Amino acid sequence: QGPLVESGGGLVQAGASLRLSCAGSGNYHTAWFRQAPGKEREFVAAISWGESRTYYTDSVKGRFTIGRTSAPNAVYLQMNSLKPEDTAVYYCAANLIRRALGTDLTIGDFGFWGQGTQVTVSS
Numbered sequence: 001q002g003p004l005v006e007s008g009g010g011l012v013q014a015g016a017s018l019r020l021s022c023a024g025s026g027n028y029h030t031a032w033f034r035q036a037p038g039k040e041r042e043f044v045a046a047i048s049w050g051e052s053r054t055y056y057t058d059s060v061k062g063r064f065t066i067g068r069t070s071a072p073n074a075v076y077l078q079m080n081s082l083k084p085e086d087t088a089v090y091y092c093a094a095n096l097i098r099r100a101l102g103t104d105l106t107i108g109d110f111g112f113w114g115q116g117t118q119v120t121v122s123s
Contacts, residue, residue, distance in 0.1 A: 004092045008076075009117030014084055020077040020117060021069070022092030028112070029096040030075045031105055032066065034088035034119075041091065043105045045077060055103050060086075082121045089116040 008020040022030065031046035045066040046055045054066050065078040075092065093110035 004094060004112055004114035006090065006092045006114040006117040009090060009119045011120045011122065012082055014082060014121055014123050016082050016121070017078070017080045018082065018119060020079065020090055020092075020119075022075045022077075022094075022114060024073055024114075025075050025092065025094040025112075026073050028094040029101050030092065030094045031096075031101075031110065032075075032077045033091045033093060033105075033107065034086075035091070035116075036085075036088040039088075041107050043103065044090070046101050046103075046105060047075060048101050053101065055101055055105075057103060079119070082119075084121045084123045087119060087121050089118050091116045 005023045027049050029048050032044040033041050034044050035041040043057055044060055045064055047066045063081045068075055092114040095111035097109055097111055
């Protein structure tokens with residue numbers, strides 16, 4: 001299993017869209033987390049391997065979509081209607097450890113992490 005590599009971050013205005021990509025997640029349940037300055041890393045969205053069941057934190061429901069691309073081992077996070085409060089470093093995580101997917105995932109639940117990609121939304 002290779003390392004996870006995120007891409008697609010950037011600086012946009014409120015209301016714009018961005019698409020993040022995570023390469024290398026393999027045959028694992030995969031999630032996106034984010035960490036804003038001075039705050040703890042928090043769960044954003046997750047997708048299961050196989051059935052592709054999806055889970056979202058309430059603040060992004062209806063705006064963000066997590067999915068798998070046709071490229072091998074790639075997971076994306078499509079972010080629409082971005083808000084300044086979405087500003088954070090976004091991390092991809094894979095290899096869920098000893099529990100089922102849900103909306104209460106924490107950083108301790110995953111064994112593989114990427115280096116993060118910065119998303120900045122200006123007002």
